[in-house]
Amino acid sequence: MYLAATSSLPLRLYQWTEQLFTDLGLPLWLLAVLVATVKAALIIGFILINVIFLIWLERKLGGHIQNRLGPVYTGPFGLLQTVADALKVLVKEDIIPAAADRWVFMAAPLVAFVPSVMIWLVVPFAPGVQARDLNIGTLYVAAMTGCTVPALLMAGWSSGNKWSLLGAFRAGAQLVSYEVPLILATLAVVMLAGSLSLNDIIRAQQESTWFIFLQPLGFVVYLISAIAELNRTPFDLPEAESELVAGFNTEYSGFRFAIFFLTEYANLLGSSAIAATLFLGGWSGPFLPPFVWFLLKTYLFVFLAMWIRFTLPRLRVDQLMNLSWKFLLPVALINVLGTGVFVAL
């Protein structure tokens, strides 16, 4: 069981529980189920707490960038504003439009939410603190990111609304287009590290240097593609409120809308954590504890994404496609080629 190789407290806790199970004569598969449940609960708890903070941060940052104050009334510095909003949205009615395709409509938010949580299976929080060190780590992350697209298509198509449908079209085209440079940028990092495992990538960065210095081009491609994958401004065409009301989630209300909202921020956090791992050395760093480094680096990317959101205007659809296929893809391919030559030398 891969739980804690170096950090001693979780390991001791696990050994103590194992001893308890053998003493009580309980089957070991129950222990495996228990451990998996605890890990999942910890990860979901981490995501929920961070998302609540992220939404507040986004509004506060946006406020200050636009010379406003952002939320101020609920709690100190308006910190409890998100909590209040979440409670409000949870008690709202869950409306399913008459023209909607009922089952697909109801399932879409869940299908979108699951991959955003599953990404965290391989994220290394600190040395040894990782739900599972898959040896296909980066491939797994790419696969899970790709699973978001069918969910958005489901949401937009099943709503029975033209704005939703158009939003889904845009989401599908955009996400499929930007996945290619995103994966190619990741591939260059994998080539440098010689492994798909995120732990090995961190180790490789400890041995040489942060990959942002070896892969500046790859980093820029990754950053742009990741922001496009997250549907954030300047790439928020799938939910462009000035033309499409709210895109694919126009018809959603109450809890299901909250799930979409949660997914969006969970994906932002997940992408930032992966970017920090791939390019900034993950949890490694001097003086501070590894987990603090991990959070700092993750929030650096979060801040960057928010800064970009409140600085740049939205692109047009044709500009969006041109940027991906005619600029990012060639640059990413050249980057992979250059990295290949660099590794071979």
Add this chain to the structure above:
Amino acid sequence: MSTTLLVFFALAAISLLAAWRVVTDPQIMHAGLWMGLCFVGVAGIFLLLTAEFLAGVQILVYVGAITTIILFGIMLSDVEEVQPQEPPFYRFRRRFGRWWQPALPLLVAAAFLVALFTIYGQAGWSDLQPVGPAASTPAGLDIPAIGHALFGPYALPAEAASVLLLSALLGALVLAMREETLRVFRGSPGSSRVLQPGSGMAGREVNAGETDHPGQDEKKEVGAGT
């Protein structure tokens, strides 16, 4: 019964049910979604065989890309446009249709089964080693080995497959071109006309003059169209 076997049966049941719904669901969009679920089930079976890399690729390519593209294609295509005026082999079917229609697929399936058994019989089922958690290396499936195989002995088949995909891509491009675009390439008059947006979308019609919520009639029409 071991846990692995139980999980296998659950995954197999999901995959089979989804695969069955793909061919029986009257709503083509639902069929596409069932197909995605079927792929996820197969990926689970790969994971059970500790073929993690294959499972990842299965999800990435089949669920993330192929299902998406197919759903996208369904949403973009006009159902009426897709319906052929006269089905292929129309005269042949009209003459032999009654008894030939169920017999032909059965015949093809049986021939395929025989072929499969012949091929696997040569290799011998007993030669295949069970791939369990114990049999695999600690690092799981050997990813460098897959890379060496793809760029070494299997380089030619892999390249052939990519050329096939590329030609399919180009073919789709040509098919998707409308008359106006083709005229641009031919340089005929009237080439400066702006492209009309897609003529229709399966499932959900998007026209400026229509109400936001297409009524029941349209839904029925889609069901009938598929």
